[in-house]
Amino acid sequence: MAALPPVVGAARRAVAEMLDADRLNLVACSGGADSLALAVAAAHHHRRGDVAVGAVVVDHRLHPESAAVTSTAVDQLRGLGLEPVLSLTVDVDFGSPQGPEAAARRARYEAFARAMAETGASRVLLAHTRDDQAEQVLLGLARGSGTRSLAGMPAVRGPFRRPLLGLGREDTEAICRWASLTPWQDPANSDPQLLRSRVRTEILPLLEERLTPGVRQALARTAQIAAEDADLLDAQAQDLFSQLMEDPDDVGRLRLPLDRLAEAPAALRRRVIALAVVAAGGAAPSFERLRAVESLLARQGSAGPIQLEGHVAAHRGTHDSPDYGKLVLVPRGAAAPES
Structure with missing residues (x-):
């Protein structure tokens, strides 16, 4: 491998703070650049013997090549030295009133729970980045949601950890190039029929061009501030609820x-x-x-x-x-x- 780029070191440090040193950790990997970059950073600590890290790949069977994509992801994860690497298939309820995205998400998290039960893992690492956080904040704004929704995705929720919220998508792609990995390009990420895809491919680029080049960082910073405000309000509300x-x-x-x-x-x-x-x-x-x-x-x-x-x-x-x-x-x- 080439010399260690600063972004790889940043990813390793971010992941180190989220790992459970006493029990197995699982990287949730789709085969895309974000989750492969997360696997690269986590595998560093696994190879050093600091912690135990495996992975789980969920095949949603949403497109004809899903089995091949899953197989390639499993091979790349094993090539990084992660162990165990699970491959789980799920059924997505396309008739769900919440829509296919929400149904796929529900099936995916059910698979994560299965993987944790089968392996005894205590944590699942998710590969959401600063770009994902910016998209989440914009979607919250579009819905007219409150502070908690504008807070975006938390870095920690239950057994789930998101160590890469401080990195951008360009960073994860650079990590994959450094590690000589070939990420999968999910066609759903550019499907204009999906609201999140339109935000990613049309709205955010337009805001970057017409408003400010740092809009993604600004939205992610907004999420962090909103999360701190929401945590305080939630704690105060819980105290008042207990009194009343x-x-x-x-x-x-x-x-x-x-x-x-x-x-x-x-x-x-x-x-x-x-x-x-x-x-x-x-x-x-x-x-x-x-x-x-x-x-x-x-x-x-x-x-x-x-x-x-x-x-x-x-x-x-x-x-x-x-x-x-x-x-x-x-x-x-x-x-x-x-x-």
């Missing part, structure tokens, strides 16, 4: 005092309501549903119920109800109290 939530009754209804909830700043109030919905057995509510629940706090107009994600309903206790002055979250299967 009354113990659930025998059918699981949760109650929060209307006045104290209404006094809270909007950023905390909406987070507390979302925590209550999840605690009642529902799913994280949309912004529109949160605003609908907030309307109950004014004690004007309808007292509900408002149907929320995950089969949870919210209503305001009426004057002749024992729940007067309370916001009540009713889980699926629990009857609303008698007025």
Whole structure:
């Protein structure tokens, strides 16, 4: 190999901070430049004996060459010395209402869980880069999402680690050239029918040209700042939720005092309501549903119920109800109290 480029050293250092020294680590590899570069950096530590690193390749069977791509990726990973290298095939539910991208992602993470169970691995390294983070922030902006969505992808979530968020796609391609690896070019990355692909191939290049050449770095920096803000707000909301939530009754209804909830700043109030919905057995509510629940706090107009994600309903206790002055979250299967 040629002299060590600075970007290879940077990748090695970033990966070293994310590895579990006591248990097996798995590199999730698609055969593309990003994940092969991640494998190159992780393999360095594996060969030195510092840690144990294997890999998992997931074949989504989304295109005719997927089996060959998977086989090539496995061979290159084994050539780097990683052990074990798993190859897993998944079925993608194309009828999913969330769309094919979300269905493929769900199937992929299920495969990661299988790989961890089979090997005893404690961590899975994912190869998302600064460019992926910039795309994620733009998608969050397009959806009109809140701070948590603008925070993009976290470097650490459960057993998953993203060590390359500080590197760009040009860096991972350079690492592959240095290591004499041949990455696969996924045609989906340039498919204009996919929103993320349009952001990658059309919108970000246009912003680089017309707005500022450093827009990717700026968006990634925005994600980092938003993540820090969101972490603080989430912690404060959790504390407030713990103070306000009354113990659930025998059918699981949760109650929060209307006045104290209404006094809270909007950023905390909406987070507390979302925590209550999840605690009642529902799913994280949309912004529109949160605003609908907030309307109950004014004690004007309808007292509900408002149907929320995950089969949870919210209503305001009426004057002749024992729940007067309370916001009540009713889980699926629990009857609303008698007025």
